[in-house]
Amino acid sequence: MNSIAVISAEESVIDADAALEDLYAGHYARLVRLAVLLLRDQALAEDVVQDSFVAVHQRWRRIDQGSAPAYLARTVVNRSRSALRHRSVVARNRPEPAPDVAPADAPVIAAERRGEVLNALADLPTRQREVLVLRYYLDQSEREIATTLGISQGAVKSHASRGAASLRQTLSQELS
């Protein structure tokens, strides 16, 4: 009985390793960008995404493996929210650092524009930011967003509408 259990555990590890590699190749860069849009902090975003990959690897036998990409995205969104909560506790009243996402050789105007967008997103309430990023960056449907965030489709509509209106006001120059 022990030998069967050992083989089963090894096979599961091999499956998880192979799946992790595929998931990394297909989704890592996109998920880091997703997390940067949510967190405005690239180093933190990379930590969150790597933590999410490790968590998915550890839970591989328990999750619906066919939906692993969606599960991973959901984990990144949840961990980003958790990271923001934690950061707000430990760094309350401390000024936010300037966004550090522009490569050294990027045109200054492009970096400034990115900074404006990230700042505007950071100023939104958490749910509005999450809904907008899932909708306009991951191109998820309202139903998919509702599932990802565990809220109703009506709430998705409401957050999307309010968030888009706020962004349009803040980013009127960038959107003109």
Place this chain on the structure above:
Amino acid sequence: MTDPTNDDLRQLFHETAAGIRPEGSYEEIRSRTRKVDPMARRWFLPAMAAAAVMALVVGGAFYLALDEGSKSGPAVTPDPVSTEILYAGVTAGAKAGGPENHSLFVEKHEVPALEAGKADPVAAANLAISGTPDDADYASLWPAGVSVTSAEASGTGEDRAIVVRLSGPFQERPASMSDRDQMLAINALVRTVAVAAGEPDTGVRFENAVGNGETVLGEDTLGITYFGQGDDDLATRAPVQITNLTDGQTVPPGTLTVKGVAAAFEANVGWALYVGGDAVVQSGFATAAECCVLAPYSFELKDLEPGTYTLLVHDTDESGEGLAVNQDSKEIVVQ
């Protein structure tokens, strides 16, 4: 989703994301997954089986030895330990955000010790969920039947977390539970567990013992590490608390020092001692050590004569906007 009216937003998001250059290699992630497996698992299961056999043999021998008359002394049970248990109570709605007017109060309760001086976090957690507060004005926000089955810390550094497992009807949020009450219920449990474990700054994660659900009170907890809010958190903590008296406490006649914490406008804390329900026998003001954050205050009740009193401590409405006043009260028996 067809949403042509917001194509410009979509384009802006994609342009912004395209300028981000993700770093971090696959090998970095793999090096972290290797820390927990696969080598560990190759010997873990047979080793665990062998250990179980050894435990049976040794335990059986030990049991037999005990049974054969070596009952020379009872096992030493460590003394119970006092720890913080968080419960919800009513505070002013206007300050706490509309009609959802609960906040968290701290009570000290004794729980069994795992070892000398170290509280059992599971026992503390279950007091927070289903225990009876000393103050009749406080209550747990958790539905009946929920309990904590384990609370164990593991990991090091930033990866360290206390993993809590629940049983009972913990996954669904009761229809009557507000967003704020859901947040407070989880926060009360998280803070109680972390403090009892002696690691108030360590995060708490929920792992479900059964099923594939990943929700606690309807909140999607997958991947989230919760941090219990400390005394500085006015979003969850009651703005006025009495901390050195329990409801119904018996005290001797004479002078009684009252201590507590308050986050009050200009640090003003008002108090009144009632007898017979509504007759004020003493009243006054105290000043908290700081304004607008939870800071300690104290004052004295003097010349107390035998009887049953109600002590009410409150902040003050100085805004002129009709804000409700936050308060805490304790019944005191003088004899």
